[in-house]
Amino acid sequence: xxxWLVTLALAVVALPNLSDAQGFxxxxxxxxxxxxxxxxxxRSCEARVAKLPSGxxxxxxxxxxxxxRHTFRHALGRRDGLSWIVTVGPHLVVGFxxxxxxxxxxxxxxxxxxxxxxxxxxMDSMFAAELVDDMLAVERAGNLDIIDARTGNTLGTxxxxxxxxxxxCRPKAGDLxxxxxxxxxxxxxxxxxxxxxxxxxxxxxxxITPSTVxxxxxxxxxxxxxxxxxxxxxxxxxxxxxxGATGGWYDLEQVTIAPxxxxxxLVSAMFAVE
Numbered sequence: 001x002x003x004w005l006v007t008l009a010l011a012v013v014a015l016p017n018l019s020d021a022q023g024f025x026x027x028x029x030x031x032x033x034x035x036x037x038x039x040x041x042x043r044s045c046e047a048r049v050a051k052l053p054s055g056x057x058x059x060x061x062x063x064x065x066x067x068x069r070h071t072f073r074h075a076l077g078r079r080d081g082l083s084w085i086v087t088v089g090p091h092l093v094v095g096f097x098x099x100x101x102x103x104x105x106x107x108x109x110x111x112x113x114x115x116x117x118x119x120x121x122x123m124d125s126m127f128a129a130e131l132v133d134d135m136l137a138v139e140r141a142g143n144l145d146i147i148d149a150r151t152g153n154t155l156g157t158x159x160x161x162x163x164x165x166x167x168x169c170r171p172k173a174g175d176l177x178x179x180x181x182x183x184x185x186x187x188x189x190x191x192x193x194x195x196x197x198x199x200x201x202x203x204x205x206x207x208i209t210p211s212t213v214x215x216x217x218x219x220x221x222x223x224x225x226x227x228x229x230x231x232x233x234x235x236x237x238x239x240x241x242x243x244g245a246t247g248g249w250y251d252l253e254q255v256t257i258a259p260x261x262x263x264x265x266l267v268s269a270m271f272a273v274e
Contacts, residue, residue: 061082081096083104091112107138119152131189135155162181165179167204171208174189198235207258208232
């Protein structure tokens with residue numbers, strides 16, 4: 001039987017505005033902040049469910065694609081070399097190890113409507129995620145590349161301090177935002193260029209407004225947590241606020257930021273020890 005020691009926190013925080021010199025303001029008695037400024041509601045991060053097309057079958061060391069007229073079988077190097085698969089538009093993009101060594105060293109894109117290879121690149125990779133339209137993010141050792149799924153060309157790149165893509169925020173308009181275990185990265189959705197990158201200490205999805213990006217932070221040395229805002233265009237830090245203690249050491253953390261009316265965001269946090 002598992003027993004959990006859980007620290008819960010809840011706060012309503014005013015969304016910052018570039019013209020508001022005071023930034024965040026908090027009433028610690030009721031953990032509420034109000035503002036007289038009327039702001040546009042934050043853009044939501046739409047969830048996407050990754051699914052393989054019905055005509056695609058994955059087997060050890062190969063992928064088979066069945067179209068209306070033909071069946072194509074594409075070898076993927078070693079039998080245990082498959083690392084990741086991402087579907088981006090009509091393309092099935094696959095990272096796999098063609099040589100001994102374990103880490104994926106090759107990326108191939110296959111048009112699953114025709115069954116034919118669109119492009120192939122020799123490059124190391126650890127993980128990938130679909131962005132929007134024909135773009136995907138490919139995590140490499142110490143870098144994040146934005147790739148055009150149609151051509152295989154690199155559209156943008158940035159060094160990253162962390163590893164493992166944790167989430168992708170895809171609002172209906174404006175920039176895309178990628179979170180790793182140590183980074184918050186803004187991507188121009190039209191060109192794939194990296195607009196800016198900031199180190200991040202949480203894995204939660206950011207909340208996006210037309211002028212600001214709100215992210216959570218967790219200080220594992222002082223055992224505190226809070227939120228921070230950045231200029232949406234430049235990534236310049238605007239303000240930061242401490243929302244309380246995490247309760248000491250813990251095994252699991254979850255900080256969620258969500259819209260709560262036109263002027264506020266709701267921050268909920270859980271820190272748990274098994």
